[in-house]
Amino acid sequence: MASIPAQGHGNVKPAHVHTQFENEEQQNESYIVGMWSFLVTEVMFFGALFFSYALYRWKYQADFYVLHEMLDRVMGAVNTSVLLFSSLAVALAVRGAQLKKKKTVLAWLTVTQLCAVTFLVIKYFEWTKKFKAGIVLGPSFVWPNPTYLEEIPALAKVPEGHAQLFYSLYFGMTGLHAIHVIVGIIVIGVLMIMWWKNNRLVTEDYIPTEMVGLYWHFVDLVWIFLFPLFYLIPR
Amino acid sequence: MSMNAATHESHNGSSHHVHPQSMYFKAFIVLFVLMVGTVLASYLPVGDSAIASFAMNVLALTIACLKAITVILYFMGVKFSTRLTQMYAACGFLWFTLMFITFCDYMTRSWEPTPGWESGIPANALPRGPYLPNQGETMLPNLREVPTPPTRDGR
Numbered sequence: 264m265a266s267i268p269a270q271g272h273g274n275v276k277p278a279h280v281h282t283q284f285e286n287e288e289q290q291n292e293s294y295i296v297g298m299w300s301f302l303v304t305e306v307m308f309f310g311a312l313f314f315s316y317a318l319y320r321w322k323y324q325a326d327f328y329v330l331h332e333m334l335d336r337v338m339g340a341v342n343t344s345v346l347l348f349s350s351l352a353v354a355l356a357v358r359g360a361q362l363k364k365k366k367t368v369l370a371w372l373t374v375t376q377l378c379a380v381t382f383l384v385i386k387y388f389e390w391t392k393k394f395k396a397g398i399v400l401g402p403s404f405v406w407p408n409p410t411y412l413e414e415i416p417a418l419a420k421v422p423e424g425h426a427q428l429f430y431s432l433y434f435g436m437t438g439l440h441a442i443h444v445i446v447g448i449i450v451i452g453v454l455m456i457m458w459w460k461n462n463r464l465v466t467e468d469y470i471p472t473e474m475v476g477l478y479w480h481f482v483d484l485v486w487i488f489l490f491p492l493f494y495l496i497p498r
Numbered sequence: 499m500s501m502n503a504a505t506h507e508s509h510n511g512s513s514h515h516v517h518p519q520s521m522y523f524k525a526f527i528v529l530f531v532l533m534v535g536t537v538l539a540s541y542l543p544v545g546d547s548a549i550a551s552f553a554m555n556v557l558a559l560t561i562a563c564l565k566a567i568t569v570i571l572y573f574m575g576v577k578f579s580t581r582l583t584q585m586y587a588a589c590g591f592l593w594f595t596l597m598f599i600t601f602c603d604y605m606t607r608s609w610e611p612t613p614g615w616e617s618g619i620p621a622n623a624l625p626r627g628p629y630l631p632n633q634g635e636t637m638l639p640n641l642r643e644v645p646t647p648p649t650r651d652g653r
Contacts (some may be wrong), residue, residue, distance in 0.1 A: 292580050299583055303590035310594045318604055328551075340537045344530065351526040354573045361516045424618060473575075480574045487565045490533075491558040495540040 279468040291470050298474045302481050305443075309485050312439065316432050316492065326425040329417045331493065333398075334433070335389060339494035342385050343486060349378030350483040353451075353476045360465070360472035365458055368472065372455045375479065379448045386441055390434075400434050436489060443482050450475055515578065525572040529565050536561045625650060 277287055284290040320327045352374040359367030397405025406423040418426075454475050457465045465471050536558050544550045571577040576587050607615045614621030 292582065295579065295583050296586055299586040299590070303586060303593070306590040306594055310597055313594075314597055314600070317598070318601070321601075322604070336537065336540065340533065343533050347526060347529045347533065350529075350569060350573050351522055354522045354525075355519065358516060358519065358522070477574055480569055483573075484566055484569055487569065488562050491536055491540075491562045495536055496555050496558045 277467070279463070294470045294474060295477070298477050302477060305481055305485075309436075309439070312432070312436050313488065313492070316436065319428050319432065323425045323428070326421045327429055329415065329421055330426060330429045331496070332415050333393075333411050333418070334494050335392075336494050338385055338389050339490050342382055343490045345378045345381050345385070346483045346486050349375045349382070350480050352378060353479045357469065357473045357476040360469035363466065363469075365461070365466065368458050369455060372451055372458070376448060376451055376455070379444055379451070382444060383441060383448075386437065393430075398430055400431065404430070433493060437493070440482070440485055440489060443485070447479050447482050450478065517578075521572065525568055528568055532561050532565050532568075 276284075280287050280290050284293070352371045356368050356371035356375065359365075359371060393399070396410035397403070397408055398411075399405075404423070404427055406426050407419060408426075412418050454465065454472060458472075539554065539557055539561075542554070544554055570587060574587075576584055579587075604615075613619075613624050617624070
């Protein structure tokens with residue numbers, strides 16, 4: 264591969280290392296730190312919502328415990344497994360990029376995309392189940408809810424305001440997470456197209472693939488916390 | 499998929515270390531086992547016991563944190579990153595912890611009358627109290643007559 268000798272050092276920088284960097288390691292580190300800065304802002308983004316959730320869960324504990332039972336644990340567990348596997352897939356794709364193996368990268372990124380789409384499909388079923396029962400965002404929120412009152416009689420004691428609060432948090436947080444998944448699908452799609460077309464930006468340097476991988480792992484991280492908080496804890 | 503051993507200083511000439519596939523698979527197994535653990539634990543009967551409920555909360559959150567740490571260290575490669583990267587990652591989550599200090603505001607609200615918080619109705623929708631311009635000691639004398647504005651319910 265074409266290389267530009269670094270002035271006055273005698274050692275050779277690979278072509279994809281820009282002029283302001285001493286060597287590839289330094290460039291890689293700056294790119295990774297830059298990506299982590301973005302991820303820290305995402306932590307703040309989701310962190311505030313987690314705090315909101317923690318606050319109202321603390322304040323209306325008994326009601327939230329009952330409301331949690333309306334969520335389907337099994338679907339949540341399947342979603343979690345799917346996302347964990349997609350994290351593994353993207354990590355192996357990054358490893359493939361490090362070894363410059365195009366087929367490996369494309370194969371594992373395809374797996375990641377399939378997992379992401381599966382996640383969204385399962386989330387679609389979860390949400391439509393709620394919508395059909397009348398649990399929606401907005402004025403048509405049905406409370407007391409006849410569909411769920413049969414399964415969980417304790418819901419009769421939960422005031423509408425608390426139920427609305429719980430669901431605005433639930434739809435808000437899982438919805439925001441789903442938007443991040445959609446963005447991830449688009450970005451991984453673009454990455455796959457670049458690899459497929461042998462674009463030098465991604466084939467010579469594994470760091471772009473790694474940065475997309477970091478974003479995807481973050482999306483998985485948020486779900487790792489969302490899952491126990493909404494689906495598992497109160498029991 | 500061929501199971502490659504770790505390749506040091508691999509043929510592309512750059513100095514990064516490529517990890518063996520087995521490391522990623524092992525991390526995945528750990529994550530999956532932890533997840534199954536939390537799900538099974540959630541089926542344990544808690545009943546009305548406050549201690550059991552608290553213990554369940556702590557357990558589930560601890561396992562979630564362990565999963566997060568596994569993802570961050572191994573999948574995201576922070577374990578093998580430079581100190582600068584590790585610091586960025588650590589600070590992000592440190593901030594998250596510090597943010598919860600603001601919980602003190604909410605937990606101390608019961609120490610003072612807070613009609614908006616206790617009733618759940620927003621404070622601006624509650625009826626206002628009487629308007630008293632000179633409550634207690636004032637530093638400056640009231641130089642001119644301050645007309646009391648009409649209150650909402652004529653009090």
